[in-house]
Amino acid sequence: MPSFKAAILGFGTVGEGVYRILQEKREEIRENTGFTVDVVTILVKDKTKKRKPISGVKITDNIRDILDDPEIDVVFEAIVGEEPAYTYLSDAIEKGCHIITANKKMFAKHGPALLKHAEFRNVQVGFEATTAGGVPVIRTVSNLLAGDRIKRIQGILNGTSNFILTKMREEGSPFKKALLDAQKNGFAEADPSDDVDGTDAFRKLMILSSLSFGQQPDWEDVPVVGIEHIQPIDVIDASKGDLRYRHVADIWIDDNDKLLGTVGPVLIGANHPLFSIDGVDNAIIIETEYLGQLTLVGPGAGMYPTGSAMVADLLHIIRQQEVVMVTN
Amino acid sequence: MPSFKAAILGFGTVGEGVYRILQEKREEIRENTGFTVDVVTILVKDKTKKRKPISGVKITDNIRDILDDPEIDVVFEAIVGEEPAYTYLSDAIEKGCHIITANKKMFAKHGPALLKHAEFRNVQVGFEATTAGGVPVIRTVSNLLAGDRIKRIQGILNGTSNFILTKMREEGSPFKKALLDAQKNGFAEADPSDDVDGTDAFRKLMILSSLSFGQQPDWEDVPVVGIEHIQPIDVIDASKGDLRYRHVADIWIDDNDKLLGTVGPVLIGANHPLFSIDGVDNAIIIETEYLGQLTLVGPGAGMYPTGSAMVADLLHIIRQQEVVMVTN
Numbered sequence: 001m002p003s004f005k006a007a008i009l010g011f012g013t014v015g016e017g018v019y020r021i022l023q024e025k026r027e028e029i030r031e032n033t034g035f036t037v038d039v040v041t042i043l044v045k046d047k048t049k050k051r052k053p054i055s056g057v058k059i060t061d062n063i064r065d066i067l068d069d070p071e072i073d074v075v076f077e078a079i080v081g082e083e084p085a086y087t088y089l090s091d092a093i094e095k096g097c098h099i100i101t102a103n104k105k106m107f108a109k110h111g112p113a114l115l116k117h118a119e120f121r122n123v124q125v126g127f128e129a130t131t132a133g134g135v136p137v138i139r140t141v142s143n144l145l146a147g148d149r150i151k152r153i154q155g156i157l158n159g160t161s162n163f164i165l166t167k168m169r170e171e172g173s174p175f176k177k178a179l180l181d182a183q184k185n186g187f188a189e190a191d192p193s194d195d196v197d198g199t200d201a202f203r204k205l206m207i208l209s210s211l212s213f214g215q216q217p218d219w220e221d222v223p224v225v226g227i228e229h230i231q232p233i234d235v236i237d238a239s240k241g242d243l244r245y246r247h248v249a250d251i252w253i254d255d256n257d258k259l260l261g262t263v264g265p266v267l268i269g270a271n272h273p274l275f276s277i278d279g280v281d282n283a284i285i286i287e288t289e290y291l292g293q294l295t296l297v298g299p300g301a302g303m304y305p306t307g308s309a310m311v312a313d314l315l316h317i318i319r320q321q322e323v324v325m326v327t328n
Numbered sequence: 329m330p331s332f333k334a335a336i337l338g339f340g341t342v343g344e345g346v347y348r349i350l351q352e353k354r355e356e357i358r359e360n361t362g363f364t365v366d367v368v369t370i371l372v373k374d375k376t377k378k379r380k381p382i383s384g385v386k387i388t389d390n391i392r393d394i395l396d397d398p399e400i401d402v403v404f405e406a407i408v409g410e411e412p413a414y415t416y417l418s419d420a421i422e423k424g425c426h427i428i429t430a431n432k433k434m435f436a437k438h439g440p441a442l443l444k445h446a447e448f449r450n451v452q453v454g455f456e457a458t459t460a461g462g463v464p465v466i467r468t469v470s471n472l473l474a475g476d477r478i479k480r481i482q483g484i485l486n487g488t489s490n491f492i493l494t495k496m497r498e499e500g501s502p503f504k505k506a507l508l509d510a511q512k513n514g515f516a517e518a519d520p521s522d523d524v525d526g527t528d529a530f531r532k533l534m535i536l537s538s539l540s541f542g543q544q545p546d547w548e549d550v551p552v553v554g555i556e557h558i559q560p561i562d563v564i565d566a567s568k569g570d571l572r573y574r575h576v577a578d579i580w581i582d583d584n585d586k587l588l589g590t591v592g593p594v595l596i597g598a599n600h601p602l603f604s605i606d607g608v609d610n611a612i613i614i615e616t617e618y619l620g621q622l623t624l625v626g627p628g629a630g631m632y633p634t635g636s637a638m639v640a641d642l643l644h645i646i647r648q649q650e651v652v653m654v655t656n
Contacts, residue, residue: 008627021475021618025475025476028474028475028477029474029475032472032473032474097648112618134618134619134620134622135622136468136471136472136622139468139471140464140467140468143464143467143640143643143644144361144464144640145347145357146357146360146361146640146643146647147356147357147639147640147642147643148353148636148638148640149356157501233622234530248531266514270604271604271606273604273625275604276599276604278600278602280601289628289632290349290462290632290633290635290636291462291627291632291633291636292462292626292627292630292633293625293626293627294462294463294464294624294625294626295623295624295625295626296622296624296626297601297621297622297623297624297625298619298620298622298623298627299619299621299622300621304617304618304619305618305619305620306619308475308616308618308619311475311476312471312472312474312476314475315471315475316471319474
């Protein structure tokens with residue numbers, strides 16, 4: 001039985017989600033692909049932290065245990081922040097590993113370089129989980145690109161902001177109270193600044209931009225506005241006119257073939273596809289030459305949705321492997 | 329330059345859409361896949377019908393011109409009805425062609441047999457266009473299946489019905505007037521029975537059932553109700569309670585592992601993902617073990633959306649071919 005050996009960098013919510021799904025679906029994956037997937041090493045920050053023992057898996061705080069292991073075929077990365085994630089993944093590619101990442105901060109900036117590097121080394125890069133969690137927007141756009149043309153992508157790319165705006169409308173809460181609610185429900189980090197000031201949505205938009213248009217606009221040229229300054233009275237006034245505030249990230253090619261982007265709160269009416277997207281969901285409208293508008297809506301975060309997006313990337317890589325084996 | 333030779337069965341809206349997209353995107357497809365795609369033969373019912381001449385393409389009313397041509401790699405099928413479509417495609421598979429179909433009536437019934445036959449002959453079957461037109465629901469479900477589990481699929485699978493229900497609500501029209509409107513706008517056939525009595529949605533549901541659950545319920549066990557008997561007063565009363573009629577096809581595994589399906593009008597509230605789907609759009613909610621709910625919304629019909637779904641199937645087939653070539 002051919003097998004895939006995997007390492008996981010980071011064992012927070014997302015890393016653990018990947019591990020659990022690979023365990024729970026071990027048999028199905030074997031049946032569907034003909035491959036077993038074994039997680040052999042997990043990189044953690046603090047090795048002394050108490051955790052349930054995981055049988056057959058090496059827990060390490062030394063990246064060399066992964067990069068120097070010739071057996072490892074694929075590296076899942078679920079760390080936060082640009083570094084050391086970028087360096088680790090770059091080294092993993094160099095040694096011939098496929099990589100699968102959920103790290104949007106790192107990928108917005110270094111994604112194009114990693115993809116080029118991977119092409120050169122003939123390995124694959126999965127980044128479905130960087131954008132809109134469990135919503136398969138990366139795969140969908142990739143599939144569309146070969147025979148169609150993307151004209152515009154707009155979406156609600158940050159679940160925390162959307163949860164807060166929903167609370168403000170439904171309960172008339174001020175921003176700070178809605179944010180506290182989000183934190184209590186596990187929908188916002190202790191430091192929520194990247195989520196509420198638009199930075200997180202901006203990064204995901206840049207990832208979508210590279211994928212859809214083969215380029216990103218100059219980052220300084222994209223206005224990025226958050227939701228911190230929206231007042232309850234604004235939200236209530238909007239509701240009276242049957243309008244809703246949504247925090248929308250938007251990127252499109254204008255009539256002069258210029259790539260333009262914006263991120264910020266937008267007032268939208270009841271016929272807009274984003275009007276009814278409440279709570280922590282993400283939603284993406286893909287506008288193409290042939291399809292018109294295609295809208296995807298689903299969970300933008302969470303252990304299982306994000307973990308399953310990363311596992312889906314792996315299965316895609318394995319299926320290509322499968323074809324190769326069958327034909328040899 | 330490796331090339332793919334294609335035949336198209338049927339040159340109505342969908343068949344012509346496929347042809348046009350393949351012409352318009354010829355260069356992009358070549359750049360993206362390394363293959364040129366040449367349409368060499370088109371099967372029509374009436375060869376004497378006046379049409380614009382198509383250079384380099386043989387127009388025929390004899391299926392043997394396609395089945396006996398050893399050069400053809402892929403057959404696009406865009407005929408209406410079970411036969412002769414099923415026989416043609418079965419013969420095409422037997423001679424080693426990939427097939428790509430938009431024929432939901434044929435595929436709901438014969439899809440499982442065609443897929444088995446194709447597996448045996450080591451060719452592929454594309455059927456994205458059979459269900460929800462340009463919305464990539466087949467590809468999305470296929471991708472989810474390997475590492476996740478589908479629990480339920482519900483959706484608006486017939487754009488004609490949805491257009492009529494929308495008109496009845498927005499304009500207070502009776503069913504017959506709304507149907508006439510749909511016909512005038514090109515959103516309903518001269519004989520609209522399959523669309524308005526639920527049969528068309530039922531067929532698409534059976535295709536989704538085979539794909540998602542590996543089986544279909546007994547057809548007689550699925551209650552199928554259309555929209556013909558909904559009165560304007562029903563629609564208006566619903567609106568007063570902030571409810572809307574949607575024609576919903578629904579299939580799920582119950583707690584006893586039994587596969588159940590229904591097709592018919594349902595009253596839904598403002599928080600339901602199908603509430604805001606107006607006009608000819610289709611929408612599908614995929615409920616899985618890991619993702620929760622994923623919703624896809626987009627054009628359920630039309631020359632370019634449906635044609636592009638078929639071309640996307642072809643590109644998927646070609647990409648697998650590509651991997652094979654690279655590794656040999």
